[in-house]
Amino acid sequence: MFCYQCEQTAGGRGCSVMGVCGKDPKTSDLQDLLVKVLCDVGSLAHTKGSSREADLLVLEGLFTTVTNVNFDPDRVESVIRRAFQVRRDLAGGQMMDQWLEEEAMDQEALAAKGSQVGPKADMDRYGETLGGLKWLVIYGLKGTAAYADHAHILGQEDPEVFAFFHRALHQVSREDITVDGMLSLALEVGKVNLKVMEMLDRGNTGTYGDPVPTRVRVTPVKGKAILVSGHDLKDLYELLKQTEGKGINVYTHGEMLPCHGYPKLKAFGHLVGNYGGAWQDQQKEFDRFPGAILMTTNCIQRPLDSYKGRIFTTGLVAWPGVRHVDRSDFSPVIQAALEAPGFQEDGEDKEILVGFGHNATLAAAPKVIQLVKEGKIRHFFLIGGCDGAKSGRNYYTDFATLAPKDTVILTLACGKYRFNKLEFGDIEGIPRLLDMGQCNDAYSAIRVAVELAKAFDTDVNSLPLSLILSWYEQKAVCILLTLLHLGIKNIRLGPSLPAFISPEALKVLQDSFHIRPIGPSAQEDLREILGA
Incomplete structure (x- = not known):
């Protein structure tokens, strides 16, 4: 096996014996084969015409391969078999010999086939930079598929989104991929992901109401x-x-x-x-x-x-x-x-505050803007993203606790558990810690930033706002691509940078977007950001 899609990948390079997440080699190889067959399906859907089965298969199949989703080789094999059938239907009986050979394989043979078509094979074929950029696109598609699947469950779909998935899978399947082509496609993943996150937000709030504090x-x-x-x-x-x-x-x-x-x-x-x-x-x-x-x-x-x-x-x-x-x-x-026995007694009464989606946060925008103009709110920090067990994540706790009392912290995703039970107080009734929701709710943070920029008659990059992000899996990847698509610069990302981004590719991102790793200490980064 070879897998380097998550932040905790072994040695910062890739898991080759057993996944740090607990994924065994067979399951990993089957997932790589599933991605390859989904690329076949996407190519056929793009060039010959899609079907309802193909549209939904691509979402569910890609989501199945996201980190910490499906560890069962039998269930992964069942999705592969389903993909074989959809591929056969789209091909209209014009099956390639290697496809027929795949369909006849048992699980062990399928896993062996998968070991030949994963990211390691692409690094050998294209080199680390181009191979990594291809998988940057695939990992972004995996994350976007997860959001799109959540939206689909709540009745939110868009034919253009399905069509993009098929086209993107077709493009990464081509032999003549280029660095510029993959970088461009990665930013397009970010663009489509923004649309998908908006669909998911519409599904969540339209079904269950706008979150309230x-x-x-x-x-x-x-x-x-x-x-x-x-x-x-x-x-x-x-x-x-x-x-x-x-x-x-x-x-x-x-x-x-x-x-x-x-x-x-x-x-x-x-x-x-x-x-x-x-x-x-x-x-x-x-x-x-x-x-x-x-x-x-x-x-x-x-x-x-x-x-x-x-x-x-x-x-x-x-x-x-x-x-x-x-x-x-x-x-x-x-x-x-x-x-089961259940809890035998009540615990002590302790509460935390949630519910600051874009609707609730923007309702307080006039007062927030006033406080900024009066100098009572100096800066906003979005400290959010995935949490994980790898060392280095205490940085985010340190950053939140060291942030001056005239700053406001926006947070979302499970990274907030590093500090969300601490007391941060408020600034004239505006809580200093605003929990904006799941990673699925990243759209709320983007919406708030865009609306604040409009209110101040500027762009997001000119706001007194800094993004301090932590990542772990592929949903974080597509969110980062969305931020880059929007032209947002000076993002600090950690605790380590993706293994699939080579130094050459990272330099392109740094030159274009000034993206950077978090520093050795939160105090130093705070001092640099605030100029104090």
């Missing part, structure tokens, strides 16, 4: 319990409906924390709070949780034996030996919760 309990409530992790709002909503009146308290975990701000979700009285923190702490936290656990999208880690019998997956997420359920029937999850 909400205080969320972060300590247990006595009683039976279910913990919901991942990103999918519809899964949480369906579970809340199915658990009404059953005496079970529902808790969010990880990226589900922002769900408490949505009116139609917070209306359920048995959605009682948030338990735990970011995804990388789940083995310790799930072990202690005395109820059932439901994983709705990515972020799953290898389940410990102590809770393997009471953790469930749904949607595209999967782990070998973990029971998979459909959102239409969560009764196995409910039964497991009723059989």
Whole structure:
């Protein structure tokens, strides 16, 4: 195997024996083959005409290969077999010999085939710079597919988005790819991703209401319990409906924390709070949780034996030996919760504040603008992105705590768990820490920045705003590409730069966008940004 799509890749170069995430070589190779077959499907859909099956397959197939989604080789193989059929249908019976050969392979042979078509093969063929840029595009497409799949589940689609996926997969499949071509395509991924994030925002807010500032309990409530992790709002909503009146308290975990701000979700009285923190702490936290656990999208880690019998997956997420359920029937999850002991007593009363999506934040814009003009707010910092276990992430806690009291911190995604339980106070009623939601809600931060720029009659790069981003997986990649598409400069990215970006490619990004790694200390970076 060879995989270097996440920030924690082994040695900062690539996982070649076993994935740091827990992905075994067979699953990794099968995922690489799936990407290759999806490229075939995309090329056929682009050149010969698409189908409903091809459109949805590309979204679900790419999302399946995102880090920490699907670790089950049998389920990955089933998606490959589905892709074979869609490819056959699009080809209209004009099958290439190597395609027929692939279809006849068993799982072991498919994995062996996958080992020949992944990023390592492209580095050997094109070199590290061009091969890495090709996979930058693919990783961006994976992230955008995840957002597009979430939007599709909520009824938001766009034929132009499907068409772009097919065209992009066709372009990365060509033998004559170039550095300029891949860089241009990467920025186009960012452009389309902005549209997709807007679709997802429309799906979330149109279905569950605009988030409102909400205080969320972060300590247990006595009683039976279910913990919901991942990103999918519809899964949480369906579970809340199915658990009404059953005496079970529902808790969010990880990226589900922002769900408490949505009116139609917070209306359920048995959605009682948030338990735990970011995804990388789940083995310790799930072990202690005395109820059932439901994983709705990515972020799953290898389940410990102590809770393997009471953790469930749904949607595209999967782990070998973990029971998979459909959102239409969560009764196995409910039964497991009723059989578990639950919390025996209430924890101390402690709350944090969430719910500052673009609607709520922009409602406060006139006062914020006034405070800026009066010199009472000096600077804004967007400190957000993925969290992870790799060393170096304490930088973000340090940055938030060292930020002067006349600055405001915007945050989103699970990186906020580094500091979101700390007290930051307010500036004349404006909280200094504004939680804008999941990584799925990055559109809110972009929308706020654009609207503030309009209010100050300037552009985003001239605002007193600095982006201090952390990344882990492919959704962070496509968000970064969106920011670059918008021309946003001086982004600080960490804790380490992507292994698939060669020094030559990085120089292009630095020259064009002044993107840079975070510094050795938050204090030094703060001093440079604020000029003090």
